[in-house]
Amino acid sequence: MAITKFVPELWAAAVQMPFDRALVYAQPSVVNRKYEGEIRKMGDTVHVGTIADPTVRKYDKDTDLQVEDLADDQLDLKIDQGDYFNFRVNDVDKVQAAGDFQGPATQRAAFKMKDQLDRFIAGLHAQAMPANQLGTLEIAKDKPGQAYDTLVELSVTLDTADCPTDGRYVIVPPEFHGVLLRDERFVRVDAAGTDQGLRNGIVGRAAGFDVLKSNNSPAPKAGERVIQAGIPDAISVAQQIIETEALRSQARFADLVRGLNVYGAKVFHPEGIATATVKVVDTASAPATKTAK
Incomplete structure (x- = not known):
C-alpha cells in the first residue's frame, strides 16, 4: 500500500523546519533574500536592476543647475545549484518499525540539504x-x-x-x-x-x-x-525547496520519497x-x- 495520506505541503514543511533552524551562513542575519522572487527550475536567473550614483556638485547661486540622466545596469543572480534526496521505505520495514519513519527521514534530509547550501555560501568569502x-x-x-x-x-x-x-x-x-x-x-x-x-x-x-x-x-x-x-x-541568496513528492516504487514493494532544492548566491557588495x-x-x-x- 502506498503512502495514501501523503500531502506534499506537509512533507515540504517537515523538511523546511529543521532546514531553517540549522542555517548559519544562509540565515537572514548573514545574507539577504530580497531578490529571491519566483524560482521554478534550475537555470532560472534573478535579474537585479542597479542605478549609478548621482553626481553631487557644488552649489553656486549665480550658476544654472546641471541635470544628468541616471545610468542603469543589470546584474544577474543565477540559480545554478541543485541538491536532491530520494529515499525508499520498504513495506516490510515500515510494518516492523517501532515508531514514525517520516520524522527522522525528513529531518536528516533537511540537515543534509542545509549543509550543502551553507557550505556553498561559505565558499563565497573569496x-x-x-x-x-x-x-x-x-x-x-x-x-x-x-x-x-x-x-x-x-x-x-x-x-x-x-x-x-x-x-x-x-x-x-x-x-x-x-x-x-x-x-x-x-x-x-x-x-x-x-x-x-x-x-x-x-x-x-x-x-x-x-x-x-x-x-x-x-x-x-x-x-x-x-x-x-x-x-x-x-550577499544575496535565492533558494526554494521546489519539489517534495511520494510515489510507489516500480521495482520493489516500497514507497519512494524525494525532494529537490535549487538555489544560487552572489556577492553584490564585495x-x-x-x-x-x-x-x-x-x-x-x-x-x-x-x-x-
Missing part, C-alpha cells in the same frame, strides 16, 4: 574585495587577546571600506571561539552587550559584531580556517565582506603573525 582580505594569522590558544584583536582588525577593515555598522556579523570556527572564551571582554555581559543567543549559531557579541559559530568555516589548508565578517546586504584566515596553535610563545594575501 569574493571579498582584495583590500578586505587580511591574510593568514597564527593565534596562540592561551593568548585570547590575539583572537579579540583579529575581530577588531576586521571591524576596522569594514570601517575603512565605508561598510555600514548596523547588522554586522562575524562567523568563526569552534577552535577560534574557544580562544575567545578566554577573553573576559567577550564573556562579560556588560562588555559583550548580550546575554542570550538571538540567532542560529550566535555565541555572543564582540567588537561590534554578532559572533556566530559554524563548523562550515572554510579550511583552505590543514589547520587553517576562514573567519568571515560582514553585513547581510553584501566591500561588505572582510575575511581573515586563522591558524590556532598551542605554543604560548607563538606571535600573531600575518602572511601575504
Whole structure:
C-alpha cells in the first residue's frame, strides 16, 4: 500500500523546519533574500536592476543647475545549484518499525540539504574585495587577546571600506571561539552587550559584531580556517525547496520519497565582506603573525 495520506505541503514543511533552524551562513542575519522572487527550475536567473550614483556638485547661486540622466545596469543572480534526496521505505520495514519513519527521514534530509547550501555560501568569502582580505594569522590558544584583536582588525577593515555598522556579523570556527572564551571582554555581559543567543549559531557579541559559530568555516589548508565578517546586504541568496513528492516504487514493494532544492548566491557588495584566515596553535610563545594575501 502506498503512502495514501501523503500531502506534499506537509512533507515540504517537515523538511523546511529543521532546514531553517540549522542555517548559519544562509540565515537572514548573514545574507539577504530580497531578490529571491519566483524560482521554478534550475537555470532560472534573478535579474537585479542597479542605478549609478548621482553626481553631487557644488552649489553656486549665480550658476544654472546641471541635470544628468541616471545610468542603469543589470546584474544577474543565477540559480545554478541543485541538491536532491530520494529515499525508499520498504513495506516490510515500515510494518516492523517501532515508531514514525517520516520524522527522522525528513529531518536528516533537511540537515543534509542545509549543509550543502551553507557550505556553498561559505565558499563565497573569496569574493571579498582584495583590500578586505587580511591574510593568514597564527593565534596562540592561551593568548585570547590575539583572537579579540583579529575581530577588531576586521571591524576596522569594514570601517575603512565605508561598510555600514548596523547588522554586522562575524562567523568563526569552534577552535577560534574557544580562544575567545578566554577573553573576559567577550564573556562579560556588560562588555559583550548580550546575554542570550538571538540567532542560529550566535555565541555572543564582540567588537561590534554578532559572533556566530559554524563548523562550515572554510579550511583552505590543514589547520587553517576562514573567519568571515560582514553585513547581510553584501550577499544575496535565492533558494526554494521546489519539489517534495511520494510515489510507489516500480521495482520493489516500497514507497519512494524525494525532494529537490535549487538555489544560487552572489556577492553584490564585495566591500561588505572582510575575511581573515586563522591558524590556532598551542605554543604560548607563538606571535600573531600575518602572511601575504
